[in-house]
Amino acid sequence: xxxxxxxxxxxxxxxxxxxxxxxxxxxxxxxxxxxxxxxxxxxxxxxxxxxxxxxxxxxxxxxxxxxxxxxxxxxxxxxxxxxxxxxxxxxxxxxxxxxxxx
Numbered sequence: 587x588x589x590x591x592x593x594x595x596x597x598x599x600x601x602x603x604x605x606x607x608x609x610x611x612x613x614x615x616x617x618x619x620x621x622x623x624x625x626x627x628x629x630x631x632x633x634x635x636x637x638x639x640x641x642x643x644x645x646x647x648x649x650x651x652x653x654x655x656x657x658x659x660x661x662x663x664x665x666x667x668x669x670x671x672x673x674x675x676x677x678x679x680x681x682x683x684x685x686x687x688x
Contacts, residue, residue: 589686590626591644597625600644600683610677613648619681620645627688634688642688646681653677 588601594609613619624642626635634642653675661670 587627587629587686587688589624589628589642589644589688591621592623592625593621600686602683602686604683605649605680606683607652607654607678607680609679610651611648611679611681613679615648615650617648618645618684619648624688627686629688639688642686644683645685645687646683649680649682651677651679 588599590597590599592598593611596609598606598608600606611619621644624639624644626633627639627642628634654677656673656675659672659674661672662668
């Protein structure tokens with residue numbers, strides 16, 4: 587059984603027991619979070635989406651927080667001597683999927 591959820595402007599395919607990194611959530615480590623924006627739920631026999639999963643949710647527990655690897659942003663314009671180098675580290679929250687309520 588798996589589900590596709592939307593959070594932080596992205597979609598994730600999750601199953602029970604998976605540990606995923608999502609955009610930073612306002613939750614502390616050890617707390618429970620519920621993802622209500624479920625797009626699709628697939629069981630062994632059928633696939634449900636749309637109005638059939640309007641009441642579905644996914645329950646997860648927060649494992650921790652962190653920052654991903656640095657992404658280098660380099661701007662350059664030729665013949666003018668213009669160049670600028672920036673770095674960015676995106677914050678994330680690591681969650682473990684506990685139950686898919688379909």
